[in-house]
Amino acid sequence: MKTTRRIFSALLLLAGLTVQLLAQAQGAAAAPSAAASASIASGQGTQYTEQGADTCLSCHDEDSSTVTFSVNPIFKTRHAHRGDPRSPFGAGGLQCEACHGPGARHAAKGSKKALTINNFKADSFLSAGQRNQACLTCHEGSARTGWHAGTHERNNVACTDCHRIHVEQDPVLAKVTQPETCYRCHAQQRASFQNTSAHPLRSGKMACSDCHSPHGSSAPAMLAKPTLNQTCFSCHADKRGPMLWEHAPVAEDCSLCHSPHGSVRPALLTKSPPMLCQQCHSVTGHPSVARTGASLPGGGGGGSIFLLAGSCTNCHSQVHGSNHPSGAKLMR
Numbered sequence: 001m002k003t004t005r006r007i008f009s010a011l012l013l014l015a016g017l018t019v020q021l022l023a024q025a026q027g028a029a030a031a032p033s034a035a036a037s038a039s040i041a042s043g044q045g046t047q048y049t050e051q052g053a054d055t056c057l058s059c060h061d062e063d064s065s066t067v068t069f070s071v072n073p074i075f076k077t078r079h080a081h082r083g084d085p086r087s088p089f090g091a092g093g094l095q096c097e098a099c100h101g102p103g104a105r106h107a108a109k110g111s112k113k114a115l116t117i118n119n120f121k122a123d124s125f126l127s128a129g130q131r132n133q134a135c136l137t138c139h140e141g142s143a144r145t146g147w148h149a150g151t152h153e154r155n156n157v158a159c160t161d162c163h164r165i166h167v168e169q170d171p172v173l174a175k176v177t178q179p180e181t182c183y184r185c186h187a188q189q190r191a192s193f194q195n196t197s198a199h200p201l202r203s204g205k206m207a208c209s210d211c212h213s214p215h216g217s218s219a220p221a222m223l224a225k226p227t228l229n230q231t232c233f234s235c236h237a238d239k240r241g242p243m244l245w246e247h248a249p250v251a252e253d254c255s256l257c258h259s260p261h262g263s264v265r266p267a268l269l270t271k272s273p274p275m276l277c278q279q280c281h282s283v284t285g286h287p288s289v290a291r292t293g294a295s296l297p298g299g300g301g302g303g304s305i306f307l308l309a310g311s312c313t314n315c316h317s318q319v320h321g322s323n324h325p326s327g328a329k330l331m332r
């Protein structure tokens, strides 16, 4: 880490000065940094180091035998873009302490004094809300605008329950590895996605965040789009109306018939036809039954054709609605 250290030597700034410089030089981008340091500092009552990352790395070097955690991969991530003034390691940035808070006391003692430096774990002296504030002061806005309306925020989930900072590739950001992060807390969903009929998460073609905004949204179940159907339409546009011949429940809510996370039945169905259909339609009222006078299902006779013909969808194949001029009764 000699090179890294030398680069940081150019950035020997006192914390106060840093904040001031940031405020002057970077306008909007600086304000969050200043606020971040203020919020962490107040929870801790200690000083920033004078030499920033240089001090930290004098012990937290990958060659050091006193520490067990490798901090170095962070230098291969976007947080270490020195050319980006918004980054912790950009000019005038607070470097390691932008996230961990003022570390002078910890650096002086050089030991695992959990109460003197924020480690982003549940045993930190900071609450989940305060730990998140360290991230949010730079990351408010964009995809996180919904954070304060979200179920995760209300349940004290921390940014760092999902995100890993000291790794080259944060697993939650890649489709293939993301679900594993979510399953740690959502075991039920892990089971659902093992079903024979399920969206292709196991193959890594999709991820939870294709349907959900993990940072929160004002939609039910933190869905990515304002309604459930709009979420589905973002990929299944062919199911979007208006159709010449509509099927009311389709326009209303796809989940009346489909379990989005997976099902033991084909096509993610909540029930198999004809049971699926009979939740809302009674066979006894089927017009053909009425007209032919066929006897009722269960009672033997012709009426059961409507059940035995494989399923209702053999005749009513356009269950999602039809644009065919003669597609009445969802037949084509």
Ligand code: HEC
Pocket: 049, 052, 053, 055, 056, 057, 058, 059, 060, 066, 067, 068, 069, 096, 097, 100, 102, 103, 104, 106, 107, 108, 109, 110, 111, 112, 113, 114, 115, 117, 118, 119
């Ligand atoms: C004099 C050596 C020394 C310096 C300087 C130092 N640390 Fe540490 N730090 C340690 C040791 C030793 C541990 C315990 C390591 C372990 O268990 O792997 C530790 C632990 C930590 C932890 C984990 C604390 C916990 O409760 O689990 C964090 C976070 C940390 N250091 C960040 C920093 C930061 C940021 C800086 C610079 C501001 C810094 N350290 C400077 C020696 C140092």
Ligand code: HEC
Pocket: 033, 036, 077, 078, 079, 084, 086, 087, 088, 093, 098, 099, 134, 135, 136, 138, 139, 159, 160, 163, 165, 170, 173
């Ligand atoms: C001093 C400001 C600052 C702080 C504090 C900060 N970040 Fe960042 N973060 C950035 C910048 C700048 C980027 C790069 C953004 C870009 O390139 O558009 C970034 C990128 C990211 C990314 C995207 C990484 C990628 O590979 O696409 C994630 C995730 C992230 N930060 C999470 C966090 C979390 C979690 C915390 C708190 C532990 C945090 N950040 C603290 C400034 C900060």
Ligand code: HEC
Pocket: 132, 135, 136, 139, 142, 143, 144, 147, 152, 157, 158, 159, 160, 161, 162, 163, 172, 173, 178, 209, 213, 214, 215
């Ligand atoms: C429940 C897990 C989870 C939590 C908690 C979480 N994130 Fe994320 N984050 C993700 C996922 C998944 C993505 C990638 C998909 C996306 O952009 O929605 C992501 C993407 C990001 C990105 C990069 C993409 C972008 O939108 O710029 C940043 C930055 C980020 N998160 C910051 C944060 C911050 C700050 C917090 C805490 C306030 C946080 N995250 C909390 C799961 C989470």
Ligand code: HEC
Pocket: 053, 056, 057, 060, 069, 071, 074, 079, 088, 095, 096, 097, 098, 099, 100, 119, 120, 160, 163, 164, 165, 166, 167
């Ligand atoms: C963008 C925010 C951010 C920056 C900048 C940052 N860290 Fe971290 N650090 C974290 C988070 C979050 C964790 C928790 C583990 C993880 O996410 O990988 C952590 C974990 C650690 C740990 C291990 C704590 C433990 O679990 O024992 C040490 C040590 C550490 N950081 C030191 C440093 C040093 C030294 C620097 C500067 C070179 C630095 N960090 C820069 C956010 C940051």
Ligand code: HEC
Pocket: 151, 152, 155, 157, 158, 161, 162, 172, 178, 181, 182, 183, 184, 185, 186, 208, 209, 212, 214, 220, 221, 222
């Ligand atoms: C640290 C634990 C934790 C992790 C990791 C986590 N969640 Fe959650 N999540 C919760 C808690 C707690 C709740 C609220 C209680 C519940 O519904 O189980 C919740 C609720 C939800 C909800 C329901 C929201 C609502 O309003 O009904 C969704 C959707 C969700 N999480 C998606 C995700 C996704 C996607 C990921 C991964 C990117 C993820 N979660 C990772 C803890 C977590």
Ligand code: HEC
Pocket: 179, 182, 183, 186, 189, 190, 193, 199, 201, 206, 207, 208, 209, 210, 211, 212, 221, 223, 228, 255, 260, 261
């Ligand atoms: C194809 C879109 C889609 C994908 C992919 C998806 N979800 Fe969902 N999820 C939904 C919908 C829609 C709901 C609302 C269900 C309802 O209201 O009937 C939901 C609801 C939830 C809930 C609230 C409790 C519940 O089951 O109703 C949680 C928690 C959740 N999802 C977690 C996850 C996790 C974790 C992943 C990834 C492993 C994931 N979801 C992937 C669409 C999806």
Ligand code: HEC
Pocket: 197, 198, 199, 200, 205, 206, 210, 211, 228, 231, 232, 233, 234, 235, 236, 254, 255, 258, 260, 266, 267, 268
């Ligand atoms: C990000 C894109 C995406 C979103 C959003 C999405 N799907 Fe899908 N859906 C897919 C893909 C990809 C497949 C698999 C197609 C294949 O295997 O040929 C699929 C397949 C399906 C299937 C057929 C499954 C089978 O086993 O035949 C149903 C039913 C379905 N989706 C319903 C929904 C519903 C309901 C929603 C909204 C809650 C939704 N989808 C949201 C991409 C998406």
Ligand code: HEC
Pocket: 229, 232, 233, 236, 239, 240, 249, 250, 251, 253, 254, 255, 256, 257, 258, 267, 269, 273, 313, 319, 320
């Ligand atoms: C009234 C029940 C019902 C509703 C509501 C419903 N579906 Fe379906 N869906 C079915 C049935 C039944 C099948 C199986 C069709 C078959 O076997 O030919 C199916 C199959 C599918 C398929 C896979 C085959 C194909 O046609 O591409 C997708 C994708 C799908 N539905 C998406 C949706 C979406 C998106 C919505 C909401 C806009 C929705 N469904 C609403 C009953 C329904």
Ligand code: HEC
Pocket: 245, 246, 247, 248, 249, 256, 257, 273, 276, 277, 278, 279, 280, 281, 312, 313, 316, 319, 328, 329, 330
């Ligand atoms: C959640 C309730 C619900 C479910 C489940 C449901 N339907 Fe419907 N269906 C309706 C409603 C409501 C109408 C409109 C009735 C009306 O306009 O009088 C309708 C209308 C129809 C029509 C007449 C369409 C027309 O053009 O007049 C057919 C045919 C039909 N449904 C077949 C099916 C089949 C086949 C299934 C099973 C795959 C099914 N339905 C499942 C509620 C449902």
Ligand code: HEC
Pocket: 274, 277, 278, 281, 282, 283, 286, 287, 288, 305, 306, 307, 309, 311, 312, 313, 314, 315, 316, 329
């Ligand atoms: C053998 C073919 C066939 C099967 C199987 C079948 N239907 Fe039909 N269905 C029809 C025909 C034909 C009509 C139109 C009758 C008419 O308009 O006189 C119709 C009409 C309907 C209507 C519209 C009623 C109205 O008042 O306009 C509904 C609802 C319906 N079927 C539901 C079902 C359900 C539910 C099943 C499965 C239990 C089913 N059908 C099975 C042929 C079938």
